[in-house]
Amino acid sequence: MSTKIALLNIGTELLRGRTINTNAATVGQMLLSAGYVLETTLVIHDEGPVIRAALEQLLATHDAILVTGGLGPTKDDITKKVLLEMFGGEMVSHAPTLQRIEGFLKRLDRPLTDLNRMQADVPSSCTVMENEMGTAPGMAFLRDGKTLISMPGVPYEMKFLMMAHVIDLLQAHYPVAHQHARVVRTFGIPESRIAEKMEAIEADLDPRIAIAYLPSFDGTKIELKLPGRPEEAAAMQAILADAQQKVVALLADYVYATVDKSPDQLLAEWLLTQQKTFGTAESCTGGEISAKLVKHSGISAVHKGGVVAYMAETKVNVLGVNAETISEKGIVSEEVAREMAEGARRVLNCDYAVSITGIAESAVDAPASEQPQAWIALAGPAGTVALHTRLLRDRKVNIEFAAYAAIIFALRTVGATH
């Protein structure tokens, strides 16, 4: 029997849509890497009776409950009181946490108030998990072989507690059933097309392999999974490697990675490994390509920067695009994309520069030439290449898609696909 783990996110702000629940994705990913699959996520309001009912229900049906939220300093936070009622004991001040809060406030030149002091209070029935990233501690409760873990809702604090304490605690109590897995990452082909094409090879794949299609802005990831004991790893990996190879051969034109890394991470790693400098010239994506790259630590060694040439005048004045090219070929044209990339390579003095010029949004009844689309170019030591892509969705999605299209085009052109 696999371990049944539930996530309970407490927070009216999540149900009102003010905050996007990134914690649920973080917890799901971290559990997965540790060999667990999250069974369910439940989101509820910050109200005592609602919290208590949800906790009792989840405890009855799961082995472990991870709780986030309901621990902040403002008065509408009441989770700690519910946990005290459920697990007994009395509220006590946790000295190391109180010390951390005092130190944190000192750095901000702020006094210690009663509200801050209360954040160090915990039920005596819990084991405290120290939160080095913030003021609210994590708490672990055990009852009848079940585990309840409470964490603050602040994303980086929760992530710290998961890494530093929670995964270890789960692994100590619930040994992991092993799963072997491989991935194939594709871009530029819809999920339905992949599924149709896969029919041609499904009979050739080991029937024990479970195949999942996971679409996102950076394409559709195909996941191949096989259960097996740790000592069977070599045999299972051989079966998966064979299946992975067949999928890659089938979808060759669309595959950009057989490792589970995002396009921007792959590009960042390639640039750093090869010690090649990089720059961007963005129009319709407005800086999104560069912003994705700078999320990666260490990138400042190779990323020179970029030019967001949102208006035609900026393309001409900063990137040196010919005004005639714009008037003759149009602002969204292969020629302008090429001149932008070459201009960025010159102005930024980098080995490679990627450019994009496109239309992120247009009226539904606009003629084909004005429908959302983009031209992408990559200029490098061996010359400049360009690609046209249609954008089929709404403004925000088109911008995300176009940014990934440019990054993946760069990956493919320099041979950095995996």
Place this chain on the structure above:
Amino acid sequence: MSTKIALLNIGTELLRGRTINTNAATVGQMLLSAGYVLETTLVIHDEGPVIRAALEQLLATHDAILVTGGLGPTKDDITKKVLLEMFGGEMVSHAPTLQRIEGFLKRLDRPLTDLNRMQADVPSSCTVMENEMGTAPGMAFLRDGKTLISMPGVPYEMKFLMMAHVIDLLQAHYPVAHQHARVVRTFGIPESRIAEKMEAIEADLDPRIAIAYLPSFDGTKIELKLPGRPEEAAAMQAILADAQQKVVALLADYVYATVDKSPDQLLAEWLLTQQKTFGTAESCTGGEISAKLVKHSGISAVHKGGVVAYMAETKVNVLGVNAETISEKGIVSEEVAREMAEGARRVLNCDYAVSITGIAESAVDAPASEQPQAWIALAGPAGTVALHTRLLRDRKVNIEFAAYAAIIFALRTVGATH
């Protein structure tokens, strides 16, 4: 009794953390604007028995269930079969949907396959809600005064169905209890500090007002709410306006808006209304400030673009920052921020340019001068002003925070706060 609405998100990719559940936030916001408060969100795997159990449980305890996901073209989608079992009838092809799928594929030069054809199949027991944004239709089922609505999981398709059909359907079946609300948006003050300060005025506020603190990357939003019938609107709004004014007076240094709009939306609207052109010079944020701005339709009329001057050499070569300023004052200094903003204003030929130079990440034991921090400057017709800010979190959060800090600094400096 208020209407009890639950959201059920079906998708293994959500529980595995591959996809962030933005749909939950979208649904929460849209329900809120229509006068409903989402009571709970439940996320489950794409498995028939799991889906059926969750639907039956939610139908027993709620008035309306909104379901997303489980409708895609690949074989692991099984929601439609569960709905057929639960609500009866037979599977029939929906002609207008089939036509839309044919048209969509024709635009992509793709043939109609059996998988595509099956997407037009629906249980005869449902009312079809046409999905103009994609291939999978929405379906509404009614039973014993309860409503179950199934939508695809693709975010813009779901959003379209909510806007075009679902809200109307809910309002027809469940009349709305009116709530009056006002907001105060703050930046640069922690939630705990706000709560402490609020104690000073709480006795002066009408006790029927519910106060919520909603923290996010763009600051903490304070929400003031008061229930009341529509015909009491004037009186309720007067009470809320008085409370809002008191909160604004209390937190004046931190308030940037008394309307519920994001900082980037406020800046985009101000630039468009005033017909002022804008540009950016970004270092540590890597393009994020500009990327936030271009999410807004129409911004191409005023946003000239920007320079991502990630390396020192780009600051000098593209923005014209003095190499001596960098060597004498340091790359993260007020002087460099000022020269970057002034350089961007000159190079991009815009009315206002915002700049940022900072450190997004450093070793925990780095000296204070190398701890995460940023200098921000705004250059405009009246001169240049600058601001220093500390960055207290991890790399990604610091980038987000710094981008908002720069946008809000621009808002305040030009007098575009609301």
